[in-house]
Amino acid sequence: xxxxxxxxxxxxxxxxxxxxxxxxxxxxxxxxxxxxxxxxxxxxxxxxxxxxxxxxxxxxxxxxxxxxxxxxxxxxxxxxxxxxxxxxxxxxxxxxxxxxxxxxxxxxxxxxxxxxxxxxxxxxxxxxxxxxxxxxxxxxxxxxxxxxxxxxxxxxxxxxxxxxxxxxxxxxxxxxxxxxxxxxxxxxxxxxxxxxxxxxxxxxxxxxxxxxxxxxxxxxx
Amino acid sequence: xxxxxxxxxxxxxxxxxxxxxxxxxxxxxxxxxxxxxxxxxxxxxxxxxxxxxxxxxxxxxxxxxxxxxxxxxxxxxxxxxxxxxxxxxxxxxxxxxxxxxxxxxxxxxxxxxxxxxxxxxxxxxxxxxxxxxxxxxxxxxxxxxxxxxxxxxxxxxxxxxxxxxxxxxxxxxxxxxxxxxxxxxxxxxxxxxxxxxxxxxxxxxxxxxxxxxxxxxxxxxxxxxxxxxxxxxxxxxxxxxxxxxxxxxxxxxxxxxxxxxxxx
Numbered sequence: 001x002x003x004x005x006x007x008x009x010x011x012x013x014x015x016x017x018x019x020x021x022x023x024x025x026x027x028x029x030x031x032x033x034x035x036x037x038x039x040x041x042x043x044x045x046x047x048x049x050x051x052x053x054x055x056x057x058x059x060x061x062x063x064x065x066x067x068x069x070x071x072x073x074x075x076x077x078x079x080x081x082x083x084x085x086x087x088x089x090x091x092x093x094x095x096x097x098x099x100x101x102x103x104x105x106x107x108x109x110x111x112x113x114x115x116x117x118x119x120x121x122x123x124x125x126x127x128x129x130x131x132x133x134x135x136x137x138x139x140x141x142x143x144x145x146x147x148x149x150x151x152x153x154x155x156x157x158x159x160x161x162x163x164x165x166x167x168x169x170x171x172x173x174x175x176x177x178x179x180x181x182x183x184x185x186x187x188x189x190x191x192x193x194x195x196x197x198x199x200x201x202x203x204x205x206x207x208x209x210x211x212x213x214x215x216x217x218x219x220x221x
Numbered sequence: 222x223x224x225x226x227x228x229x230x231x232x233x234x235x236x237x238x239x240x241x242x243x244x245x246x247x248x249x250x251x252x253x254x255x256x257x258x259x260x261x262x263x264x265x266x267x268x269x270x271x272x273x274x275x276x277x278x279x280x281x282x283x284x285x286x287x288x289x290x291x292x293x294x295x296x297x298x299x300x301x302x303x304x305x306x307x308x309x310x311x312x313x314x315x316x317x318x319x320x321x322x323x324x325x326x327x328x329x330x331x332x333x334x335x336x337x338x339x340x341x342x343x344x345x346x347x348x349x350x351x352x353x354x355x356x357x358x359x360x361x362x363x364x365x366x367x368x369x370x371x372x373x374x375x376x377x378x379x380x381x382x383x384x385x386x387x388x389x390x391x392x393x394x395x396x397x398x399x400x401x402x403x404x405x406x407x408x409x410x411x412x413x414x415x416x417x418x419x420x421x422x423x424x425x426x427x428x429x430x431x432x433x434x435x436x437x438x439x440x441x442x443x444x445x446x447x448x449x450x451x452x453x454x455x456x457x458x459x460x461x462x463x464x465x466x467x468x469x470x471x472x473x474x475x476x477x478x479x480x481x482x483x484x485x
Contacts, residue, residue, distance in 0.1 A: 118325075118327070120323060120325050120326075120327035121327055121330075123281055123321075123323065123327060124321075124328070124329065124389075125329075126279075126281060126312075126313070126316055127279055127281065127316055127319070127320070127321035127323075127390070128316070128317065128320075128340065128341035128389065128390070129313045129314060129315075129317025129318075129341060129345040129393070130313060130340075130341070130344060130345060131309060131310055131313045132309050132313075134313075134344050134345075138329075138344065142329075142331040143329070143330060143331060146330065146331060219373075
């Protein structure tokens, strides 16, 4: 094999990758933030709701979890505007999709965390006279957070990687930037090596930051 | 047959309370009155309904019939006759009048010793956090943990956690304190420190109902002992009477004999 690696063209277009990475992070942060709200609200609702509401929430979770993300992205970006009168950008479309997607995963994470809160702690909250809302805010959610943080970190990392799917609808995030350089320079190996390293490093930095949060949460007083 | 007491000086009046889980009857028409300042100990074999009875007093468990009144006020239902359950807000307010200490401590793991005590004081009693903090420090001092105010439960021994549990309950100034097998989960060498705290509360005149297997403590610290068997009150009276070896109550004699065999 006479192939010699040449990264010069990659560095020349590195702004595409750097800008892409920043956009990937932005997409992830916004989607996850919305997803957390969806997940928390539905999880709290689920554990205190009757059979019908539980069924509806479970159906949402099962639907999302059993359909590939790329399909959902196509469905929302290409499919939805043909049946409803809505105009939105590819980026908005993707954020909405990933928010719904992460919401479904986070419902599961939060629900299992809420159910793992020992009953004794809830009894203790009742015994000192806390109202149901106060028990949720001051007893149940804080304990749930300690239980779910490790699982939450994994979900966040995974959702960050899922932003690469946005490339299929031409959102100029990191993977899209890689494809652009690939098509325009034909430096396939080089660009994907660099991009892989970028995903890897960002993932590690995120993981490290989340571990710090976990440790802080365990010892906070 | 136990009869409902109309004793107006009773702080706690449990009248003909029955409860069943499905087909299993756990409480059978239990009646018991506790006067202000009394320490009443409930003993009996496991499954006799002791803990369930205690949990009915602050309505952690509902009951099927009968009535439980604290200071003349029905606990869980708006009216004993219609059995219309109180609103959650009402229930919370009622529960704030009773304190409970649990077998498994049940401290809030994310809060420090002081934080555990302050939660109810700030959120339920509406005290400022500075005021709550000073009350928490006072009670931690009382239970010998003044130096542990900023420790998390995970950093405390079982005996220390349970003393925080007691401080958390009494800091709310409840009318009555419910102690549910509070030493059962402790290593034997840690039992004494917890019982010493209970004894000092009794000396202060705190009204208490406790479920325990510590017979020697029950004998020394109680005004009255209630022996429960099969969900009913089988014997009740002063400790010397109930714990007398020559009792004619067959169930009680068997229980005490078995107890002596395994504990002495």
